[in-house]
Amino acid sequence: MTGAGPLREARLHLSEEGGRHLYLLSDPASGRILRLEPKLARLMANVRARLTGRLIGTPPEEEIAAATVIGEFVRAMRADASGERAKKFNPLFMQVPLFDVGPLQARLRWLAALTFSPFGVVWFGLLALICLWMHSVTDGAMVSRIGDIFSLSALATFAIVAPLTKMLHELGHVLAATRARVRVRKAGVMLLGLYPLPFVDCSEADLLASRWGRIMISLGGLFADLSVAMVAFIAWHLVEDPAVRQVLSSLVVFNSINTVVFNLNPILKLDGYFALSDACHRRNWHTESFVALKSVRTALAGFQFGAAGNAIVVAPLRIAFAMVSTCYKIWIVAFVAWQVLPKFLGLGLFLVVWGMAAMFFTPLLSLAGPSPQGRGQGMMATGGRKAGKGWLWLPILGVAALIIALIPRPYHVVVPLELDLDGHYAVRAGEGGVLRELAMAGPVEQNHRLAQLQAPGAESELALAQAEQLFDLTLADSAAGLDPLTAQAARQRAATSAIRVARLQRLAESLEVRTAQKGLFRPDATLTVGAQVSPGQMLGHLLSDEGHAQLTGAFPEVWVEKLTRALQGATLRQSAAFEPLDPTTDIRLEDAVGDVQQGVRLSVTSTYSARALAGEPMAVRLQFEAEPLWRHGLFQARLLMLRFREAQQQAQSAATQ
Numbered sequence: 001m002t003g004a005g006p007l008r009e010a011r012l013h014l015s016e017e018g019g020r021h022l023y024l025l026s027d028p029a030s031g032r033i034l035r036l037e038p039k040l041a042r043l044m045a046n047v048r049a050r051l052t053g054r055l056i057g058t059p060p061e062e063e064i065a066a067a068t069v070i071g072e073f074v075r076a077m078r079a080d081a082s083g084e085r086a087k088k089f090n091p092l093f094m095q096v097p098l099f100d101v102g103p104l105q106a107r108l109r110w111l112a113a114l115t116f117s118p119f120g121v122v123w124f125g126l127l128a129l130i131c132l133w134m135h136s137v138t139d140g141a142m143v144s145r146i147g148d149i150f151s152l153s154a155l156a157t158f159a160i161v162a163p164l165t166k167m168l169h170e171l172g173h174v175l176a177a178t179r180a181r182v183r184v185r186k187a188g189v190m191l192l193g194l195y196p197l198p199f200v201d202c203s204e205a206d207l208l209a210s211r212w213g214r215i216m217i218s219l220g221g222l223f224a225d226l227s228v229a230m231v232a233f234i235a236w237h238l239v240e241d242p243a244v245r246q247v248l249s250s251l252v253v254f255n256s257i258n259t260v261v262f263n264l265n266p267i268l269k270l271d272g273y274f275a276l277s278d279a280c281h282r283r284n285w286h287t288e289s290f291v292a293l294k295s296v297r298t299a300l301a302g303f304q305f306g307a308a309g310n311a312i313v314v315a316p317l318r319i320a321f322a323m324v325s326t327c328y329k330i331w332i333v334a335f336v337a338w339q340v341l342p343k344f345l346g347l348g349l350f351l352v353v354w355g356m357a358a359m360f361f362t363p364l365l366s367l368a369g370p371s372p373q374g375r376g377q378g379m380m381a382t383g384g385r386k387a388g389k390g391w392l393w394l395p396i397l398g399v400a401a402l403i404i405a406l407i408p409r410p411y412h413v414v415v416p417l418e419l420d421l422d423g424h425y426a427v428r429a430g431e432g433g434v435l436r437e438l439a440m441a442g443p444v445e446q447n448h449r450l451a452q453l454q455a456p457g458a459e460s461e462l463a464l465a466q467a468e469q470l471f472d473l474t475l476a477d478s479a480a481g482l483d484p485l486t487a488q489a490a491r492q493r494a495a496t497s498a499i500r501v502a503r504l505q506r507l508a509e510s511l512e513v514r515t516a517q518k519g520l521f522r523p524d525a526t527l528t529v530g531a532q533v534s535p536g537q538m539l540g541h542l543l544s545d546e547g548h549a550q551l552t553g554a555f556p557e558v559w560v561e562k563l564t565r566a567l568q569g570a571t572l573r574q575s576a577a578f579e580p581l582d583p584t585t586d587i588r589l590e591d592a593v594g595d596v597q598q599g600v601r602l603s604v605t606s607t608y609s610a611r612a613l614a615g616e617p618m619a620v621r622l623q624f625e626a627e628p629l630w631r632h633g634l635f636q637a638r639l640l641m642l643r644f645r646e647a648q649q650q651a652q653s654a655a656t657q
Contacts, residue, residue: 010074012036012044013207022283025070026207033206034073035284040066097188101200105178112178115223116216124223127230134237161247163197165255168228169221169263170200176220177202180213211278218275222259229255261332267325285321293322404629411562411624411632415602417553417572418618419610424550425541427521429453432535433511435527444521444542451539453511468497519544520611543610550610551618555589555602558639559622563589563602566625572606573619579606581620 015022023041025034036044043066050059059067114120170187177184185201205214232251239245264272269286277285292315299308312319419425433453444450473494515521523540533539551572555563570587572579581587581604590601604620606613 010048010070012041012048015206024207025074033203034070036070040070043067044070094191095188095199096190097186097201099187101174101184101187105174105184108175108178112175115172115175116179116220124227127227127234131230131233134234138237161250162254165225165228165251166197168224170198172220172222172224173200173202173217174220176217176223177205177209180205180209180217182209182213182217206283211281214278215275218271218278221271222263225255225259225263229259265328267321267328269325285318286325288315289318289322289325292318293326405633406628406630408626408628409632410568410626411566411635412621413556413559413624414573414619414621415553415555416619417551417602417604419541419543419613420550420552420603421541422538423552425543425610427451427513427539427542429513429533429535429537429539431455431511432533432537435529435531435533438523438527438529438539439521441522442520443518444515445518446515448515448518448521449512450515450521450523450542451513453513453533455511466497468493513539515542517544517546519546520614543614545609545611547609549606549608549613551604551606551613551620552590553602553604553620555600556639556642557600558642560589560600562624563587563622567622568625569623570604571621572604573621574613574616579608581606587620587622 011026013024013026015024021038023036023038025036025041025044026032043062046059047067047070050056174184182202182205185204187198187200189196190199191197202217205217209217229252232248232255236245236248236252239248262268263270266273266276273286277283292311295311296308296319299305299311427450429451431453433455435451436454437449437452439448439450473490520543521540522543524538527533527539567583567587570581570583572581586605588603590603602620
């Protein structure tokens with residue numbers, strides 16, 4: 001049979017998916033697997049029977065056509081695997097196989113049996129409990145490291161340790177495959193965005209493993225990632241060396257974020273997707289979804305709106321999944337670029353241009369060129385598309401982009417807030433002295449004594465002044481009828497002593513701090529009885545039960561002009577409520593000039609009491625006058641440049657210190 005030579009070594013497998021049969025064609029020479037539609041699988045079985053002599057006779061035209069089509073695909077797969085045919089360059093993903101893992105699996109059977117056993121589950125749970133305990137007793141000290149995820153040192157550390165942790169991730173897949181008695185084919189290096197990371201080929205699980213075995217293999221890498229993250233989390237709390245802590249914190253942050261945002265996310269075609277698709281009996285959902293989306297895109301490129309509508313009606317969920325997956329990938333690139341841009345402007349711009357070109361513009365421009373008519377119903381083809389019409393979408397999209405750029409939209413900014421503890425609610429010492437008494441934290445009534453200070457020598461000086469005053473008054477009374485001059489001098493000394501006594505009494509009163517109203521008192525945890533307190537030093541905070549809470553937060557200077565002339569609305573956001581504010585009375589700037597890093601201070605008045613808002617996460621959302629979207633783009637570019645300059649100044653300051 002002409003063209004059927006490559007099919008002599010190919011194998012046909014029957015699998016099960018959601019109560020229906022799944023037909024797979026595997027080619028040992030290339031290590032690739034091809035899914036066949038039922039009709040094509042039956043024809044392929046007949047072809048295999050004729051090649052082996054079990055079926056004799058003249059083959060019908062359908063079998064000849066099927067043998068020709070499948071033979072071409074098998075030859076193409078072998079050419080790709082051997083490198084005889086140049087693969088299409090994909091800037092996002094490339095693979096370079098290096099060696100065969102199968103011979104090494106026999107030595108890993110004991111480790112695989114130990115890892116994926118009740119002992120391994122108990123060990124994993126014990127690590128999780130230890131991490132939770134350490135997190136609670138240290139008040140989440142490790143969480144603060146998340147804010148430094150895009151710092152230069154963190155990125156450099158990640159670039160060094162990521163290939164090593166990825167090797168452990170792939171080892172998790174290998175151990176799971178070994179436990180499921182599935183041969184792992186090749187291991188190598190994949191270039192993910194031109195960054196090298198290891199990989200292993202566990203595709204044989206599609207043929208030999210059970211459904212739960214495939215799920216275990218998919219989650220094996222995630223098991224390794226979380227195990228490494230938890231071990232690093234525990235070690236971070238036990239070591240003191242800053243350099244080692246930097247490496248351990250990067251392991252915790254990147255392994256956990258990589259697991260949740262990428263590998264465990266079913267929207268991306270990674271481990272989480274494969275586990276969920278097997279659990280839901282939809283092993284080919286990703287491919288079917290993007291094939292459906294491609295059919296819509298092809299129809300739209302050829303202005304076949306009826307065909308596009310029919311494709312949407314036939315597979316709405318698949319098309320929705322493909323669109324969500326595509327948008328999520330774009331969002332990841334945009335988010336990472338936006339975080340990197342303020343600190344590394346050139347690298348951020350490269351990420352934006354490269355990521356968008358690879359994900360969006362390159363597929364869009366590919367619509368302009370012709371493509372051959374697809375062949376092989378249900379196998380790889382999605383139908384043809386008309387050549388020469390795709391380019392018409394470029395001016396259409398350009399006009400649409402221009403219209404969108406002219407749409408007016410209001411500006412919004414969200415400013416985190418906190419109670420004005422260092423200003424409005426601060427309890428400060430009037431005079432300096434030694435702290436003799438400090439009230440405990442808790443509710444207090446009006447005129448409650450919060451602190452008692454003692455000035456060195458003030459009490460003895462007051463007692464001496466009072467004694468001198470009493471002596472002079474007694475002398476003046478006794479000498480009044482005998483010696484008028486002596487009595488007059490005594491009265492003058494008594495008046496001077498009275499002034500001195502009044503001054504010392506006012507000083508004694510200022511050494512006692514009392515509440516002007518009832519509320520919740522929080523003493524300064526750094527103060528202890530016997531400590532020396534300077535004049536004006538903060539002793540704690542008094543959060544009132546009455547009145548309007550005063551909130552404050554850092555406000556970027558780039559928004560000051562809009563706040564003073566274009567503010568239209570403001571809303572205070574709390575964990576349990578949204579409070580509309582009056583922009584004219586409840587919003588104000590404390591200072592017209594602020595530093596580059598913090599900006600000016602924004603002051604907000606809420607109708608809630610300070611005690612009611614204590615411990616609440618709060619933010620105010622400000623809305624400004626609407627402007628066209630192209631003006632928004634210019635404003636965001638200006639904001640980006642300011643953030644970049646701030647990052648440069650911070651880096652220079654850190655270098656000089």
